[in-house]
Amino acid sequence: AHTYDELGNRVSTTISGERTIDWLHYGSGHVHQIRVDGAAVADMERDDLHREVLRTQGKLTSRFGYDAVGRRARHAAQRGHAADDLLAKQWQYDAAGDVIQKRDQRYGTTNYQYDPTGRIEQAAGPGLPSEVFRWDAAANLVSSDHPGGYVEHNRLKMFEDKRFEYDVYGRLVRKVSGHGPAKELILEYDDWNQLKTVVTKDRLGISTTHFEYDAFGRRIRKLNGSYASTDFLWDGMRLVQETYHDRQGEEALTYLYEANSYVPLARIDQGKPAANDADARDAVYYFHNDVSGLPEELTDAGGDLVWQARYKVWGNAVQEEWVAR
Template sequence: MHQIRFDGAAVADIERDDLHREVLRTQGKLTSHFGYDAVGRRARQSAQRGAAGSELLAKQWQYDAAGDVIQKRDQRYGTTSYRYDPTGRIEQAAGPGLPSEVFRWDAAANLVSSDHPGGYVEHNRLKMFEDKRFEYDTYGRLVRKRSGHGPAKELTLEYDDWNQLKTVVTKDRLGIATTHFEYDAFGRRIRKLNGSYASTDFLWDGMRLVQETYHDRQGEEALTYLYESNSYVPLARIDQGKAAANDADGRDAVYYFHNDVSGLPEELTDAGGELVWQARYKVWGNAVQEEWIARAPQQSVPEWGEVQLASATLAHVPRLQNLRFQGQYLDRETGLHYNTFRFYDPDIGRFINPDPIGLMGGANLYQYALNPIAWIDPWGLTCAKAFNKKDNIANRWVDRLTGKNLRM
């Protein structure tokens, strides 16, 4: 693939080397360049205006002998370092402006609190982690989560007969809110209902989310997603509609994703090459900094790890950027990530219910991955190396224990 078009117009032009690896991509007035190490892993990427323009973004990655990222250098933020145990599980992460994170694991690959190791896990069901408490039903599905000290924030979860999350009731100091989910015959979420005032419809191309449409009292707005070839890595977002937008240009706008090597979105730029959104994350996907440029900076990080955006000063207010790890969509109402066949909790780096495919997904039925920097799980079933582009990873994974190919 050398060009991506939408409604007859080119969104991005792509150049490839002799090994068919992407080395250049146009993103509006920006040009992104990509470089690789000796074994074909993404080692660097940059974005600049024009052929000789200054770099807006520049990132580099360094790997260990096992293929895990041990260092990330970002032109704007500095160097973030990662450390792993001999099995590849993340043990420590530290970088400028980010909280220093240290992780402990039990023998069954459950992430446990450093101050209470091994004391709050039963049948791989995590009962306590830091200031969070979890309760499960007889099927091992999370049914209640409490977080915080004093007046705790609480989630109450209900499931349908197909083990799909149906309803979440959120209680906090602001009151009680109820969110409902609906699914199609293939298990894909097609609608989210927020009480009686708002809803979101989801449109799919196979197992990839390609469009979401918001409906509220102010009208409706559609966000269309374009992806890199044969993957779940987002490439661009096209915003259409919304009567509440104050300028016509903002009602049909293209935003370009700039992602971490794992596919996690870190920046958005507009067609003019300007940085319009940025986020920084803890290891397991919780945003600790997130803002639309030209808005007041975020002063504090609320509970559940997700920041709340400050009041807008832009003429056009874009919809929130909710894509996270590949195949994941952040539900800000709950703090959980919808992950196709399950929901993922970034507070604890694991799924909230057992794997639908059983032991084919691994020995620990709640585990997301050894580390989310090198591994992805777009369907919430079984993980694969994020850097392997030899196969169509939109349809294929490799079982992490047996090494057998798993096709869906």
């Protein structure tokens, strides 16, 4: 259930009849605080153009800076008055608005190159695999070893160590990846072209996952064999809660987002005590994202790093680590 103010801004949402999210606004509808069940999760400060320049994230404070045309160019997260930043990132753009360089105090500098039409051609950074991309005249991705290759029906059949097969409707039905002991995925669809079943075959054996959807095509349930399931709750096209069920019980994860955005801001794990408060009902984790909105770190309410990941250009994780949980 939702409630709105006289300007049409949403001011509260109740999830599953038991959890309430409140948004506090100023002016014509700029969010300056988010509360869950009456407790403040994040406060925001904005500049004269109403761009977010500061956000509290538990004991961390994130500060944001922008370039001359309003693109986010800096992000630094600091605990209290500590001399050093826990996280510090900077981005540079070309005239077309594409990111050409990212500097991360923890990992170093990653550079990106594009062709004249703005398609990514190369990405290279410390600790990441160097990536090279080639495109045909129809904008199909082709092997960098054979840039003059032909992509039949605009369907990618092979890329790096991955091989793909399609049905008569153009849907991906089989994917094989890896050399030697390969990993195989077999995909089945329902009459509305929604993914219904995935069978995974690898060195660990065979597993089957089933999916269910609502009338809007949103996934509402995932069944992992007979031992576990996940229910998904949506607000429009934003996932606001997922609840895991298995033989040990259930766990609910609630997601908060930046205002009018799909960029995640925080995650609340229901029933897990926070590391710094044994009596707390929930554990709150804060997202730190790339300018694309891709989550790169999670910190807890105490300001400690608990999860981190690094990605290839298309969002495939190449490094992922839970530092503490």
